[in-house]
Amino acid sequence: MNDAAVLPLDAETKVIERPSDHKDELRLWLRLFSCKMLIENEIRRRLRDNFEITLPRFDLMAQLDKTPAGMKLGELSQRLMVSNGNITGLVDRLVEQGLLDRQPAPNDRRAQLVKLTAEGRRSFRAMAASHEAWIAEIFGDLTASEREVLMRLLGKAKDAARAAITDSGKG
Amino acid sequence: MNDAAVLPLDAETKVIERPSDHKDELRLWLRLFSCKMLIENEIRRRLRDNFEITLPRFDLMAQLDKTPAGMKLGELSQRLMVSNGNITGLVDRLVEQGLLDRQPAPNDRRAQLVKLTAEGRRSFRAMAASHEAWIAEIFGDLTASEREVLMRLLGKAKDAARAAITDSGKG
DNA sequence: CCTATAAAGTTCAGGCTTAAAGCAACGGGT
DNA sequence: ACCCGTTGCTTTAAGCCTGAACTTTATAGG
Numbered sequence: 001m002n003d004a005a006v007l008p009l010d011a012e013t014k015v016i017e018r019p020s021d022h023k024d025e026l027r028l029w030l031r032l033f034s035c036k037m038l039i040e041n042e043i044r045r046r047l048r049d050n051f052e053i054t055l056p057r058f059d060l061m062a063q064l065d066k067t068p069a070g071m072k073l074g075e076l077s078q079r080l081m082v083s084n085g086n087i088t089g090l091v092d093r094l095v096e097q098g099l100l101d102r103q104p105a106p107n108d109r110r111a112q113l114v115k116l117t118a119e120g121r122r123s124f125r126a127m128a129a130s131h132e133a134w135i136a137e138i139f140g141d142l143t144a145s146e147r148e149v150l151m152r153l154l155g156k157a158k159d160a161a162r163a164a165i166t167d168s169g170k171g
Numbered sequence: 172m173n174d175a176a177v178l179p180l181d182a183e184t185k186v187i188e189r190p191s192d193h194k195d196e197l198r199l200w201l202r203l204f205s206c207k208m209l210i211e212n213e214i215r216r217r218l219r220d221n222f223e224i225t226l227p228r229f230d231l232m233a234q235l236d237k238t239p240a241g242m243k244l245g246e247l248s249q250r251l252m253v254s255n256g257n258i259t260g261l262v263d264r265l266v267e268q269g270l271l272d273r274q275p276a277p278n279d280r281r282a283q284l285v286k287l288t289a290e291g292r293r294s295f296r297a298m299a300a301s302h303e304a305w306i307a308e309i310f311g312d313l314t315a316s317e318r319e320v321l322m323r324l325l326g327k328a329k330d331a332a333r334a335a336i337t338d339s340g341k342g
Numbered sequence: 343c344c345t346a347t348a349a350a351g352t353t354c355a356g357g358c359t360t361a362a363a364g365c366a367a368c369g370g371g372t
Numbered sequence: 373a374c375c376c377g378t379t380g381c382t383t384t385a386a387g388c389c390t391g392a393a394c395t396t397t398a399t400a401g402g
C-alpha cells in the first residue's frame with residue numbers, strides 16, 4: 001500500500017501497451033488507501049499517547065458530540081460505517097468508562113438512546129481541540145484551493161462508489 | 172464519518188465567523204475516511220461473495236504477486252502499513268491455506284522469505300482481474316483528468332502527512 | 343573474542359470488526 | 373386479535389490488529 005510498492009513497474013506489470021486495462025484506477029485506490037492509513041496510524045498514536053484513548057472510541061464520541069439529543073445504536077452504526085455488533089461492544093466499553101450513557105428510547109422499547117455524559121463531553125471537547133489541530137497540521141501543506149478541489153473530487157468518487165454499489169444489488 | 176453527519180452545520184458548529192479554526196481540514200479528512208470506508212466495505216463484500224477470501228489476505232497476496240522473488244515479513248509489514256505481529260498471523264493462515272510458502276532467507280537466519288505458491292499465484296491472478304474491474308467500475312464516473320488531479324493531490328497530502336509525522340518525532 | 347546494540351520474528355493480552363444467527367418489539371394487513 | 377415481515381439490538385465465532393515484551397540472530401566496536 002506504499003508508493004514504493006506501486007511505482008516500480010517491472011516488465012511483468014508494465015502498463016503502457018495494454019489497450020483497456022485499469023491500472024491507473026487501481027493506483028488511485030492504492031494511494032487513497034495508503035494516504036488514509038498513514039494519517040490514521042498517526043492520529044491513533046497521538047490519541048493514545050496524549051489521551052489514552054483509542055481511535056474508534058474517539059470517533060464514536062465525535063458523532064455523539066454533534067447530536068446532544070443522543071443517537072440510537074443503529075444510527076451510530078450507519079454514521080461510522082461499521083457493523084451493528086461492533087457498536088454494541090464499543091458503547092459497552094465507553095459506558096463502563098463513564099463517558100457514555102444508555103437510556104431507553106421513547107416510543108420504542110427495542111431501541112436505546114446513547115448520549116455523552118457530562119464527563120464524556122468535557123473529555124471529548126478537550127481531545128477534539130488537539131485532534132483538529134493535528135489534522136490541520138497534516139493537511140497544512142495543501143493550499144485552500146487544493147483542499148477544495150480534493151474535497152470535491154473525493155465527493156464525486158464517493159457518489160460514484162455509492163452508485164456502483166447499489167447497482168450491483170447490495171440492498 | 173458520513174457526509175450526512177458532517178454537512179448539516181447547526182448553530183453550534185457553525186464555521187463561518189471563526190477566524191482560525193480548521194473545520195474544513197477536518198471535513199476533508201472525514202470525507203477521505205468515509206470514501207475509503209465505502210469502497211473498502213464493498214470490495215470486502217465482493218471478495219467474500221465471489222472468492223471466499225478476506226481483504227487483508229488479498230492485499231498481502233497482491234504485494235507478493237509484485238515480487239516473485241519473495242519478501243521478508245518486515246517488508247510486508249511496511250508495505251501494508253500494519254504491525255509486525257499482524258503479518259505473522261496473516262502469513263500463518265495463508266500458508267495453512269496452501270497459498271503461501273515460507274522459506275529461510277539466505278544470509279540471515281533471523282529472516283524468512285515468503286512467496287506465493289503456484290496455487291497461490293494462480294488463485295490471485297484470477298481474483299485480481301475481477302478486483303481491478305471493480306475498482307475501475309467504482310472510479311468510472313471520474314474523468315481521466317479528474318483522476319490525475321486526485322492522484323496528485325493525494326500524493327501531496329501523503330507527503331505532507333509524512334512530514335508532519337516525522338516532525339513530531341515519531342522515529 | 344566479547345559485549346552492546348540493533349534488527350527480524352514471535353507471542354501475548356486486549357481490543358476492534360465482521361458476518362451470521364437469534365431475540366424482542368413494532369406495524370401493517372386481515 | 374392474530375400473523376408476518378421488518379427493525380433494533382445482542383450474541384457468538386472467527387478473524388484482524390496493535391503495542392509491548394521477548395527470543396534469536398546479526399553487526400559494530402573494543
